[in-house]
Amino acid sequence: MNFIDRLLETPLIALILKEINQILRNKQLMFLLLFPPTVQLLVFGFSLNPDVQYIKLGIIDYANTYESRELIAAFTENDLFQPKIYTYSQEELGQEVRTGKITAGLVIPPDFNRDLSQNKSAEIQVLIDGVDANTAGIANGYINQIVNQYSRSLNENKSSPLVQVQSVFLYNPGLLSTWFIIPGVIGLVLNLTSTLVSATTVVREKDSGTLEQLLMTPADAWEILLAKIVPLFVLLMGDVLLALSIARFMFKVPLRGNVILFFAFAGLYVLVGIGIGIMLATLARSQQQVILISFFINLPVIQLSGAIAPIESMPTFFQDLSWFNPLRHFVTITRGLLLKGVGIEVLWPNVLMLAIFAVVLLTISINRFRSQLS
Amino acid sequence: MSQYIIENADFRMQNPSNNLVIEVAELYKKYGKLTAVRGVNFAVQRGEIFGLIGPDGAGKTTTFHILAGVMEASAGDVWVLGKIPRNARLGIGYLTQQFSLYLDLSIDENLRYSAGLREVSNELFMQRRAKYLQLMGLEKFGDRLAGQLSGGMKQKLALCCALVSQPEILLLDEPTTGVDPVSRREFWDILATLANEGTTIVVATPYLDEAERCSRIALMYDGEIHQIGTLKELRESLGLQRLEVRTNDLQTAEKVLLRAIANSPNIADVQTFGDRLDVLVNNVATGKSQVEEIFHHHNLAINSIESEEATLENVFVTRLRQQGSDPPFVPFPKSKSSHSQSDIAIGAYDLQKIFGNFAAVKGVTLEIKYGEIYGLLGANGAGKTTTIKMLCGLLEASNGKIYLGGKTSNLRSKELRRRIGYMSQKFTLYDDLSILQNLQFYCGVYGVPRRSRKQKIDWVLETCGLAGQENLITGQLPGGWKQRVAFGASVMHEPNILFLDEPTSGVDPLARRQFWRFINEFARQGTAILVTTHYLEEAEQCNRMGFMVAGEVVIQGSPSEIKAQQPGELIELVTNSTQAASDLLKTELESWRVSIFGDRLHIVLDRPKTELPEIRSFLQNAEINVQSVRTIPFSLEDAFIGTVQRAQQKV
Known part of the structure; x- marks a missing residue:
């Protein structure tokens, strides 16, 4: 009883209560915590879709025979290609590609049938708009697949290929790309929210000049900071729950791993975010400044994290650099836990890196904050 | 319509x-x-x-x-x-x-x-x-x-x-x-x-x-x-005359005169104003004799007693008191025993602060004992706030020694800060919290025992006239009111060293009087108080003070010592056109020698015998009618203007 009384009289409790009261009155903060994460998850989840479908295809069929029509049907009877125009003018086709009305063009020459019947290999021409290299590559792959399958169907009676590939997709059998994107976006959202929210609340105290008064009270610098961190941490863990619920119920992302472990690691990442936020707050003099600086930091952090674009497709230098990006580790952990259902035995290098980041960032930012005070 | x-x-x-x-x-x-x-x-x-x-x-x-x-x-x-x-x-x-x-x-x-x-x-x-x-x-x-x-x-x-x-x-x-x-x-x-x-x-x-x-x-x-x-x-509607009474013991004198109001209808009000008492009376002659009688009865000496017209402040204070909006004086609920030593609480020795190539404070030396009120006065930018920040450990001194509450080093220790109260120039309350939440916070962070918190908070609310409105958001309060709450918040933990940086800035005259009653009360209980203000008449209540000009303390002492050190004589001039007379005289005399006080002019003259007749004829030539001329004792404000202006001319 006596102990509890004494605990309740410490500056720390008063500071925490004050922070909670301020947060409860701060509608802007509540908005920041709820609205942007929800919108970001929904928008990114639905729109960031790397699959290529409905490629607009222009067709010139000079042969105009049963075989050539069979080939065209092979292209158009799935959702991959969408026939846009039929024409006999190669020039017109070129024009359509240039203006972007079609992405790919297919030209079947007049001697297509003759070559086939003479058992020579027939040639067809394919034009692809290479500006969007990603789409072009995928379209090229599809076209090759379709043509290969078509030619195999022509000489079915002859020998079948010696090696045949049987692919099995693990963890994401439907190859749903949202499953890949959502864990990344969870990391992105947590990163943005935690740095921004903690930076603005710490800077606000500086802004309004009450910090000086606070420094004259018996409260220590660590108490002032801890009182700021604890309520923020709780609120941001609420954000983690929110993000996870959207992932689970809106996007049906599976939860294969240990949920408690996920929350523990997310907590670690929230600490990293708060550390970055406080550090930014020590660099800036006003809320406006801190928001601008945080954008400058957050954009590269997100780009180099693999949250949206895969790390494997980056140049080696950036792949190595991304090891020093805490978000990369958190995204890897999230994907591992949610999609693969693996545990600490696989993820420990990433967890270790996160822990190091949390300790280093918090130490630096607390020290900077404290030295600014005196 | x-x-x-x-x-x-x-x-x-x-x-x-x-x-x-x-x-x-x-x-x-x-x-x-x-x-x-x-x-x-x-x-x-x-x-x-x-x-x-x-x-x-x-x-x-x-x-x-x-x-x-x-x-x-x-x-x-x-x-x-x-x-x-x-x-x-x-x-x-x-x-x-x-x-x-x-x-x-x-x-x-x-x-x-x-x-x-x-x-x-x-x-x-x-x-x-x-x-x-x-x-x-x-x-x-x-x-x-x-x-x-x-x-x-x-x-x-x-x-x-x-x-x-x-x-x-x-x-x-x-x-x-x-x-x-x-x-x-x-x-x-x-x-x-x-x-x-x-x-x-x-x-x-x-x-x-x-x-x-x-x-x-x-x-x-x-x-x-x-x-x-x-x-x-406004004066005429008040219908009262003012007696300026000067005495050495203002506090007792005010007390006995206030008691006398009840049974003598001639005396309407008694107000302390700087180093004098303003006694408002219906009839000057009877008032004078009544005051003399009361002083005699209580063995108090009168230095001087003069009859004057009422000032605007007299009108204002009387009207507000009639309205019943005089803020109440509620004794502070003390829970600690008072600090009665006459030790030095705050000491600064050759204190300096240099920002880049600008010396904000150059060699300030001062000592403040427990139970003493020390006023640090000076123009804007003279270095008062910087000095205070160094003294309470918020800013590191570039040079010099500081002695604070028995310590010369580690001024930021927790134990020391618990004994210090600080009210900075900026508003120190959280605008987004309610008044009650602010007070609860400061109680908690200073470790005020939980059982006495309610009492302390009630005291602040009552003295500020905010009882029942404690859930208002602080940001919505008028500036002067915020200052009062902030003062309350900074003394709830009963500090024995108190720094007040312009506590009464923007506060109305009645509330300012209340502020100073509390400051005096805290000093009596043994608190050392360092205060800055731009209201020189309230600075009279300091035990000692220093005037700062351009980072230096140019004069130090009790109010009467400082006034006594002023060279020359102070002449009060009443004319039919104060502003025109002032503009005119400033062309003739150094401009700091002429200043307007309300509806009259104060002029500092080194040789009044020869200068005064010249001034009279000068004003007459300009068709300005001189209604009265008299020599008056220096007020602190006159002393301040004189000292600061003369020091600035040297710089």
């Missing part, structure tokens, strides 16, 4: 000879349940300086907002220059309570921006810039950043910005709050010049000696104007 108003408006616009530039009829303003202004009527003529005075929360700022057209009235008619305020904006210059300058722009850039907003042509801008910067004495600093100016200079620049479009009307909401006495006088001299040129000025101020320079004054409280008139009319 609306037909009538429109016709009326046309009539006004077609009638430029109509000299009323502002007309307000039955003005109401409601914020939710709270009625801030209830049925205000007044009219202001061209070229008038119209003063709006009243306690904190009287509705002055709201009235200004409505006159300036930035806020809609809930009901009532307001005509400014014959138009509704929003449409008259180009003719209005408005100085709000907050600094309205861009601190990261230079003086010239600030001016050019204001001119650009109001579409002033370049040619006119250059003319006016030169004229007004010269008038304000800012012409040398054109490219200095506004953020680097002292408080007084900032306000002058803000006035310049408002003037650059040459508005017909100036609305000034407490323009001199936080400005030192010297700059304040200069500011009002400028206002007088502007009014002479035909600018109409409406001004609110908590300094009542300034308000005496208005052509007409409106007393406002509780959202209503209770009286409007010239200074003379």
